[in-house]
Amino acid sequence: MTWKTLDDMDLNGKRVLTRVDINVPMENGRVTDATRIDRIVPTVKDIQAKGGLPILLAHYGRPKGQVVPEMSLSHVLPALVEALGQKVAFADGDYAAASGAMTAGDVLLVENLRFAPGEEKNDPGFAGRLASLGDIYCNDAFSAAHRAHASTEALARLLPACAGRLMQAELAALESALGDPTRPVAAVVGGAKVSTKLDLLGNLVSKVDHLIIGGGMANTFLAAQGVNVGKSLAEHDMTGTAQQIMAKADTAGCAIHLPVDIVVTRDFAAHAANQTLHVESCPDDAIILDAGPATVARISDVFTTSKTLIWNGPLGAFELEPFNAATNAAAVQAAELTAAGALVSVAGGGDTVAALNAAGAADRFTYISTAGGAFLEWMEGKTLPGVAALGGETKGETDG
Numbered sequence: 001m002t003w004k005t006l007d008d009m010d011l012n013g014k015r016v017l018t019r020v021d022i023n024v025p026m027e028n029g030r031v032t033d034a035t036r037i038d039r040i041v042p043t044v045k046d047i048q049a050k051g052g053l054p055i056l057l058a059h060y061g062r063p064k065g066q067v068v069p070e071m072s073l074s075h076v077l078p079a080l081v082e083a084l085g086q087k088v089a090f091a092d093g094d095y096a097a098a099s100g101a102m103t104a105g106d107v108l109l110v111e112n113l114r115f116a117p118g119e120e121k122n123d124p125g126f127a128g129r130l131a132s133l134g135d136i137y138c139n140d141a142f143s144a145a146h147r148a149h150a151s152t153e154a155l156a157r158l159l160p161a162c163a164g165r166l167m168q169a170e171l172a173a174l175e176s177a178l179g180d181p182t183r184p185v186a187a188v189v190g191g192a193k194v195s196t197k198l199d200l201l202g203n204l205v206s207k208v209d210h211l212i213i214g215g216g217m218a219n220t221f222l223a224a225q226g227v228n229v230g231k232s233l234a235e236h237d238m239t240g241t242a243q244q245i246m247a248k249a250d251t252a253g254c255a256i257h258l259p260v261d262i263v264v265t266r267d268f269a270a271h272a273a274n275q276t277l278h279v280e281s282c283p284d285d286a287i288i289l290d291a292g293p294a295t296v297a298r299i300s301d302v303f304t305t306s307k308t309l310i311w312n313g314p315l316g317a318f319e320l321e322p323f324n325a326a327t328n329a330a331a332v333q334a335a336e337l338t339a340a341g342a343l344v345s346v347a348g349g350g351d352t353v354a355a356l357n358a359a360g361a362a363d364r365f366t367y368i369s370t371a372g373g374a375f376l377e378w379m380e381g382k383t384l385p386g387v388a389a390l391g392g393e394t395k396g397e398t399d400g
């Protein structure tokens with residue numbers, strides 16, 4: 001890893017342009033979940049401890065280059081003040097004057113960057129105006145790093161740049177999972193559809209030792225092997241693609257694990273009458289909503305013999321009890337192995353995080369990424385412009 005951290009920078013007396021993600025959910029002008037704000041506190045405090053003056057740069061919503069008062073960061077300001085436990089100045093007009101007026105101990109928040117058309121265009125002129133406000137650039141917004149915007153990309157090339165603590169933690173976790181992992185590495189990929197995770201599957205089969213496929217997408221793979229999946233969610237037009245992925249895995253020495261038993265029902269509903277059957281016994285009028293206990297036992301064997309686990313996507317329709325059983329059991333197993341020091345476990349994805357939380361397993365995972373799109377693009381082996389601009393090579397690049 002070649003990017004710098006706050007530890008590598010001399011921040012004393014310097015204005016530190018700090019890109020953060022405080023795009024928090026709000027209702028009636030009030031923040032309803034301050035998690036994202038809480039997570040940037042260590043970076044802000046560290047900059048201050050090193051004598052620096054944090055100038056926070058952030059976006060809110062999608063105002064598309066126009067001033068939209070409801071999307072003003074002034075609404076987020078009270079929650080930021082509370083999280084930091086100090087006064088925060090807000091710049092919505094003359095940014096240069098606001099920056100110039102800062103003295104030791106001050107924090108400044110700049111108005112929603114996306115009010116300016118230059119932000120999302122990665123406009124060098126806009127980046128130059130931002131750069132003139134500070135001396136050092138610190139990016140703590142991994143979740144925005146998959147976008148080449150002025151505050152995530154162009155600006156990083158204009159000033160001495162480093163990663164903030166949250167960015168550093170995220171990159172270290174992803175690096176340990178996919179960049180330079182301890183082997184064997186297992187990946188769980190589940191969720192609804194193969195078509196939304198093609199790039200992910202394609203990259204993982206060349207990187208991991210075991211690929212456990214679950215959820216609706218397992219049905220597509222089963223169908224590609226000629227197994228009847230009844231009326232299950234399955235993309236029958238993706239059969240060829242599934243076969244190619246299995247062939248690629250074979251060449252790369254990656255073992256693919258598909259369900260060996262299934263939980264079927266007639267209704268896509270919680271508590272619907274259901275049966276656990278051998279994978280090849282799905283009735284024509286049934287839908288598969290979960291993997292069965294024999295599959296969970298096999299997954300457990302893979303977890304036990306692995307040193308690293310990457311997880312994206314639930315193993316079944318986890319929102320509907322009891323079709324969360326396989327996801328819950330596997331999640332708890334991964335959490336226990338991690339707590340015992342036997343496994344490095346990294347998970348991400350909106351529904352995945354919800355499922356691991358519901359299973360009571362999330363807090364024992366080594367790292368849970370809340371970065372959404374940026375997490376997936378990293379796992380797909382793509383270059384993240386915001387990481388590349390920090391001088392770090394992007395790990396997990398696709399082969400061939």
Ligand code: ADP
Pocket residue numbers: 190191192193214215216217233288289290312313314315316317318319348349350351352353
């Ligand atoms: P993430 O948000 O973590 O990337 P996805 O959005 O890809 O995950 O997948 C989650 C969705 O997949 C959930 O809504 C879940 O109900 C659905 N799903 C999982 N298994 C099945 C299945 N067998 N049939 C239908 N839907 C499923």
Ligand code: MG
Pocket residue numbers: 349350351
């Ligand atoms: Mg989802």
